[in-house]
Amino acid sequence: MIASRAHEPKLRALEALQAQRLSAAGRARLRRHLERCELCETTLRGLRVHTQLTAAVRASAPQVDFARMELAMRQHARAAARRSRLTRFALPAAAVAVAAAVLLVLMLRPTQRTPQPLARPAAVQKVSPAQPEAASVVAMLTALRGTATVVGTDGSEQRLTLDRPVREGERIALAADAEVHVRLGTDTAMALGPAARVGLQRLREHETFIDLLEGSVTSQVRHLQPGERYVVHALGYAVSVVGTHFSVSVDDDQLHVAVEQGHVVVTDAQDRVVGDVIGPGSFEVATGTRAGIDAALVKPRVAGVPGTAWPALSLPQWPSVATWQVDGSSFAASGQLAMRVPAGDVTLTAQLTDGRLRKTLVRVPAEGLRVEEDVLRRLLRANDDEAREAGTLKPDAIMSVVQAGLPGLQRCYELSLKQRPDVSGRLTLRIAVDAAGRVTRVTPRGDAGGVPEDLVTCIRTGAERWRFPPPGASGITFDAPIRLSHQH
Amino acid sequence: MRVISSTAALGPTTSWLRRRAEPELQAIMDPLDPLVRRAQAGDERALHELFVRHRQDVARIVFRALGPDGDVDDVVQDAFIQIFRSIGRFRGNSKFSTWLYRVVTNVARMHLRSRRARPQIASGVAPEDAKPASLADGPEQEAERHARLRALYRQLDQLSEKKRTVLVLHDFEGLSPAEIGEIVEAPVLTVRTRLFYARKELYAALATDPVLAEVAEQVREAASGGANAGKRAGSEP
Numbered sequence: 038m039i040a041s042r043a044h045e046p047k048l049r050a051l052e053a054l055q056a057q058r059l060s061a062a063g064r065a066r067l068r069r070h071l072e073r074c075e076l077c078e079t080t081l082r083g084l085r086v087h088t089q090l091t092a093a094v095r096a097s098a099p100q101v102d103f104a105r106m107e108l109a110m111r112q113h114a115r116a117a118a119r120r121s122r123l124t125r126f127a128l129p130a131a132a133v134a135v136a137a138a139v140l141l142v143l144m145l146r147p148t149q150r151t152p153q154p155l156a157r158p159a160a161v162q163k164v165s166p167a168q169p170e171a172a173s174v175v176a177m178l179t180a181l182r183g184t185a186t187v188v189g190t191d192g193s194e195q196r197l198t199l200d201r202p203v204r205e206g207e208r209i210a211l212a213a214d215a216e217v218h219v220r221l222g223t224d225t226a227m228a229l230g231p232a233a234r235v236g237l238q239r240l241r242e243h244e245t246f247i248d249l250l251e252g253s254v255t256s257q258v259r260h261l262q263p264g265e266r267y268v269v270h271a272l273g274y275a276v277s278v279v280g281t282h283f284s285v286s287v288d289d290d291q292l293h294v295a296v297e298q299g300h301v302v303v304t305d306a307q308d309r310v311v312g313d314v315i316g317p318g319s320f321e322v323a324t325g326t327r328a329g330i331d332a333a334l335v336k337p338r339v340a341g342v343p344g345t346a347w348p349a350l351s352l353p354q355w356p357s358v359a360t361w362q363v364d365g366s367s368f369a370a371s372g373q374l375a376m377r378v379p380a381g382d383v384t385l386t387a388q389l390t391d392g393r394l395r396k397t398l399v400r401v402p403a404e405g406l407r408v409e410e411d412v413l414r415r416l417l418r419a420n421d422d423e424a425r426e427a428g429t430l431k432p433d434a435i436m437s438v439v440q441a442g443l444p445g446l447q448r449c450y451e452l453s454l455k456q457r458p459d460v461s462g463r464l465t466l467r468i469a470v471d472a473a474g475r476v477t478r479v480t481p482r483g484d485a486g487g488v489p490e491d492l493v494t495c496i497r498t499g500a501e502r503w504r505f506p507p508p509g510a511s512g513i514t515f516d517a518p519i520r521l522s523h524q525h
Numbered sequence: 526m527r528v529i530s531s532t533a534a535l536g537p538t539t540s541w542l543r544r545r546a547e548p549e550l551q552a553i554m555d556p557l558d559p560l561v562r563r564a565q566a567g568d569e570r571a572l573h574e575l576f577v578r579h580r581q582d583v584a585r586i587v588f589r590a591l592g593p594d595g596d597v598d599d600v601v602q603d604a605f606i607q608i609f610r611s612i613g614r615f616r617g618n619s620k621f622s623t624w625l626y627r628v629v630t631n632v633a634r635m636h637l638r639s640r641r642a643r644p645q646i647a648s649g650v651a652p653e654d655a656k657p658a659s660l661a662d663g664p665e666q667e668a669e670r671h672a673r674l675r676a677l678y679r680q681l682d683q684l685s686e687k688k689r690t691v692l693v694l695h696d697f698e699g700l701s702p703a704e705i706g707e708i709v710e711a712p713v714l715t716v717r718t719r720l721f722y723a724r725k726e727l728y729a730a731l732a733t734d735p736v737l738a739e740v741a742e743q744v745r746e747a748a749s750g751g752a753n754a755g756k757r758a759g760s761e762p
Binding site: 078081093106111440443 | 594
C-alpha cells in the first residue's frame, strides 16, 4: 500500500485512463499502480462518477416557464429602454444646459457688483423628455358571488357581471353577502369582501391606488420593482405594499391591516409612517395594537395571465352546500357564484352543510359553463365509489414539485426568524391534490415541533399555490415533511 | 481572416498596439449584432428580442450553475434584468456570447452566495416517505437521476465559488479554458489551476458520497468489465 500522505494522485493520468487515451503499456502500468494505491483508486472512482453525472447534467433540460416571465420581461425591457434613452439624451443635454448656465453666470459676473446665485436650472427640466404616462389598465373580474354594482366614470350605475371589465375612476359596491375578485395585472389581484365599497382611483401598469370606503379588500401583489406602487387608501391613511398578500378592513372608523406575507407600510394624510407590518401579522391603526393573524386571508383569484380570457363557470345557489371550492379558491355558497376558470376539467368540491364533502369533475368549454340546478343535483349525487377512488402520482413527481416550491416558503421562515431567531424544527404537511393537480387542502399533521403557528400558516399558504401533475381520478393526499434549520 | 492573422502576429511586446487596434479590428472581424446595437440605443423591442433569442441559453447556463433545486426561473429573470441594465456598457471587445456568459455567471454566483447565507428550509421527503398508499410503483429512474444530480450539486456547494464556476463552465458547459478566462477575467493558467483543484476535491467527495455509492459501483463494474474484455482480447493469439 502506498502511503497517501506522501502521494498525490496524478489526475491527468487517471483522466487519460478514463478517456482511453493511454497506450496499452501505460494502461497496464497505471493499473498495477492502482492495485496498490487506495487513494488513486478512490480518485478514479470519483472521476468515473463525475463523468457519468456530467453527462446527466448535460442531458437535463431546465423547466422554465417563459410564458409566465414574458410580461415581466416586457416591462423590464420598457423600463431599461427608458433609462437608456434618458442616459443617452436627457442627461447629456441636462449637463450641457447646466454647463451653459454656469458659463453664462460666469460671463455675467464681472459686470455685477454682487454675486448672483446660480439660476435655477429650469432649462434642465425643459430638456428632459416628458415621461409618457402609462395607459390605464382594464381590470377583469375573476370571480363574483352575490350582487355587486359598478358606478362608471359618467355616474351611471349598473349591475356587475363577470364579463363587465372595470376601469380606473369607477366605483364598486357589494351587497352584504357578495364577494368580488378582480385581476389587476400579472400575479396581482384583489378580493372585495361583503358590503365593501371601493373606488378604483388609479389603475396603471405600475401604479394601483384603491380607495377603500367600506368593508375590506384583500390583495395579492406580485413582487414590485422599484418605482412600482400598490396602495390602498382608507380613512385618510395609505397602506402601501412591497409584494405581498394583505388585507385592509374598515370597520366604523377603525382601520385594520392584516398581512399574511410580505411587508406593508401605513402612512397618514401627512405622509408620516404610522405603522408597518411584516407578515404574518396585523395592525390596528387607531390603537397601534399588533397581533398575529387568526386565519388565512382570502386568496384573490389572479386566474390566468393578462391578455387571455378564461371561460366563466356559473354555479347556482344551493341550499345544502355551505362552501364551494373551485380551482384553488373557496367561496361561501350564499348567492350565485360566477368565476373564471381554465378551460377543461375543473374539480368542483362542495362542502355540504352537514360537513361532508362532495367532489366532482366538470368539463368547462372555452365559451364557459352555466351549471343548472338539475345538473348540479346529479353531479352532487355522483357515486361515492368514484369519488373515493384515489389518483396516482409518482413520488419523484411529488418530490420535484415540493423541491421547486421550497424557495417560495423560504420567505416565511426568514420573516419568522426576524421575530424569533431560534425557530427551527420539523413539521409535516398533509397535502390534498385534486384530479387536475391543484392543491385543495394543506393541513399540518401532528405536533408542529415548536414551529410557531404563524409560520405554519405562512408555509401552508405557500404550499397551497403548488401545482402538481394531474393525478387523475379524485386526486391524492400525501404527507410532506418540512425541515427548518439555520446557522446562528 | 487576414486581419485576424495580423493581430496575432503583433506579439506580446506590442500589446498596446493591439489594444489600440482591437476595437477597430473587432468591428471588422465580429461586427456588433445590429440587434445588440438597437438594444443599446434603448429600443424596447430589441431588448425583448434579446430575451426571446437568448432565454434558452441563459436558462441552460443558470440550470447548470445552480443544479436541479435552484430557483432557475427567478435567476433567469434576474439575469435578463441585469443584461438589460448593462447592455449599454458592452463595447464589443469580446463576443456577445462571452459577455452574456459573464453576466449570467455573475448573477448565478450572487444567487448562490445569497443562498448560502440564507437559513435553510428543506424537505425531509425521501422518495419512499413521499409515497402515499395510492401512488403507483414504477421505474424510479427519473427520481434516481434527480437524487444523483442533487448529490452532485451538494458536493459542488462545498467547492469555493471560483473553483465551482470554472468547473461548471468547463465540464458542464464545455467551454475551453481560454473562453472561461475571458468570462471570469482570469489568465488561462489560473483557470487551469482552479479546474485542477476543483476536480481533485470533487472526485474525492463524489467517491465517498453515500447517495452515489451505487453509481460508483456501476461504473466500477462497467470499467472492470471493459478491462477484462480488453485483457481477454489482448490474450487472444
